[in-house]
Amino acid sequence: MPSSLSNLRALCAAIALLFAFAHPAAAQLSFKPTAEAVQEDKLLNALKEGDKITGRISIPDSMASSLIQPAGRDWRDFQRSKLPIIGGVAILGMLVLLAVFLMMRGRIRVDHGFSGTKILRFASFERFTHWLTASCFIVLALSGLNISFGRVLILPLFGAGAFATMSGYAKIAHDYLAFPFMLGLVIMFLIWIKDNIPGKIDWQWIKQGGGILSNGKHPPARRFNAGQKGIFWIVIIGGALMSVSGWFLLFPYLPANVTALQFWTVIHAVIAMLFIAAMLAHIYIGSVGMEGAFDAMGTGEVDLNWAKEHHSLWVAEEQAKGRAPSGSDTRAVPAE
Amino acid sequence: MKSFLAALAFAAIAAFCVSSVLDTIQQASSVAYTTSGARVGDPGNNLIGPN
Numbered sequence: 001m002p003s004s005l006s007n008l009r010a011l012c013a014a015i016a017l018l019f020a021f022a023h024p025a026a027a028q029l030s031f032k033p034t035a036e037a038v039q040e041d042k043l044l045n046a047l048k049e050g051d052k053i054t055g056r057i058s059i060p061d062s063m064a065s066s067l068i069q070p071a072g073r074d075w076r077d078f079q080r081s082k083l084p085i086i087g088g089v090a091i092l093g094m095l096v097l098l099a100v101f102l103m104m105r106g107r108i109r110v111d112h113g114f115s116g117t118k119i120l121r122f123a124s125f126e127r128f129t130h131w132l133t134a135s136c137f138i139v140l141a142l143s144g145l146n147i148s149f150g151r152v153l154i155l156p157l158f159g160a161g162a163f164a165t166m167s168g169y170a171k172i173a174h175d176y177l178a179f180p181f182m183l184g185l186v187i188m189f190l191i192w193i194k195d196n197i198p199g200k201i202d203w204q205w206i207k208q209g210g211g212i213l214s215n216g217k218h219p220p221a222r223r224f225n226a227g228q229k230g231i232f233w234i235v236i237i238g239g240a241l242m243s244v245s246g247w248f249l250l251f252p253y254l255p256a257n258v259t260a261l262q263f264w265t266v267i268h269a270v271i272a273m274l275f276i277a278a279m280l281a282h283i284y285i286g287s288v289g290m291e292g293a294f295d296a297m298g299t300g301e302v303d304l305n306w307a308k309e310h311h312s313l314w315v316a317e318e319q320a321k322g323r324a325p326s327g328s329d330t331r332a333v334p335a336e
Numbered sequence: 337m338k339s340f341l342a343a344l345a346f347a348a349i350a351a352f353c354v355s356s357v358l359d360t361i362q363q364a365s366s367v368a369y370t371t372s373g374a375r376v377g378d379p380g381n382n383l384i385g386p387n
Contacts, residue, residue, distance in 0.1 A: 058374040061365075124339050131343035176351035183350065300339075 044070055066258050075262040079148075083269050087148055090277040098284045108290040110306050111216055118301035119315065119324045126191060130297055133184030133235075136177045141276050143170035148269065178246055185239040192232060195223040201313070202226035223314040231282050238275040241267060 047053070053068040122130070146154065146167060155163045204219055205226040211217040219225075224232065245268035248255050255261040286293050292306040304325060307315045318324035362368075369376045 059369040059371060059376060061369050064369075127339035128343050128346075131340045132347055135340075135344055136347050172355075173351070176355045177347060179354040180347040180350040298337075 044068065044073075061253070063253070063258050063261070069258055071259055072262065075266070078266060079269070083148060083273075084152075086270060087145075087273040090273045091280070094277040094280045098281065098289075102284075102289065105213070107288065108212060109215075110292055110303065111218075111309060112305045114292070114303045115305040117304040117325050119304050119307050119318065120300060121296040121302045121307065122300045124300065127297055127300055129184055129187045129191065132180060133188055133239075136181035136184060137279065139173050139177050140181060141272070141279070143174040144272050145276070146170050147174075175250060178243075178250070181239075182243045185236065185243065188232075189236050192224075196229045196232040198226070198229060202229060218309045218312065220312045221310065221314065222317070223311060225310065227285075231278065234275070234278045238271055238278070241271045242275065245271070 047068070047070045051070065052066055054065045055067045057065045150163065150167060154166075158166065199222075201220060201222065202225070205211075205221055208217060208219040210225060210227050211219050245264040248261065248264040249268060252261055255264060286297065292303050295302045295306075304315070307324075315324060319326060366376045
């Protein structure tokens with residue numbers, strides 16, 4: 001018995017020496033790692049923010065030399081506790097908000113009815129770019145949400161085997177569809193930036209709430225109103241942040257260290273939740289929320305009365321260029 | 337509708353092309369991190385493995 005106690009003490013002392021010499025920061029700890037006091041938990045708690053215990057490795061992967069990094073526990077706690085709350089509040093909150101808005105305001109109708117005359121709103125290449133980015137985004141969003149919430153929400157429904165298979169394919173789709181998504185973002189930025197520069201007219205639109213809160217009020221707007229410009233910049237800035245952070249996750253040897261990699265995963269996850277919530281609002285107003293809006297990205301042509309109500313200045317510009325029928329052609333036709 | 341279908345097809349083709357290119361220019365971790373002094377074992381068939 002005394003022999004085994006002695007062996008245990010020797011082992012504890014050896015572990016203490018190992019930790020003490022592994023990193024200078026560990027050697028400067030405030031407590032004395034005596035044979036009785038050395039416990040992993042105590043050691044971890046003594047490490048300050050940014051401290052690490054590293055070892056010596058012989059493979060060309062510098063990150064593998066991190067043995068203990070206390071900040072990793074904060075990162076893990078964030079992934080498990082705070083991120084689901086952020087995502088839940090943002091996404092479910094937006095869904096509830098939209099449902100309440102639909103119940104109170106109803107579908108936004110064309111006040112003067114459909115004229116039966118069409119005006120080209122988006123050319124085929126613009127629609128192609130929109131759907132390229134949108135279709136990739138939907139797959140990226142669903143597969144990304146599966147990473148955050150799949151174990152809680154889908155695993156109990158599908159079972160372990162099916163969930164693992166689905167998650168495996170979802171991860172592959174997430175990794176590779178990110179590239180056409182990034183391409184779509186770049187093209188979208190190039191073709192629509194000129195119509196999305198904020199101006200004085202946008203402030204008027206915002207002050208009038210875009211006219212969406214009451215019938216018959218339609219603040220003037222050019223090709224894109226302030227709300228659409230907001231969505232454009234959310235997509236561009238949010239998409240850029242998602243792309244940069246996603247790039248670091250795709251190629252995890254690019255960040256300088258494990259802490260930087262964890263930082264980018266947090267950025268990726270938080271922006272994703274906010275991005276998805278914003279896109280839910282965009283999808284709502286472009287489909288269920290506003291009569292006649294989907295045609296813009298469906299066929300590319302919208303009703304002239306719809307265009308006059310929501311983009312009066314743009315219609316005037318198109319008419320001046322001879323690219324739109326004149327106002328005298330418009331008349332309300334009964335809905336079919 | 338044509339634009340939508342074209343976008344879906346392009347996204348799928350682009351994703352496949354990217355996966356092919358990355359598979360070509362990247363090495364599996366068991367190969368990339370193996371040196372003359374250290375051999376990294378094949379991680380096998382899982383999400384982080386080569387297959």
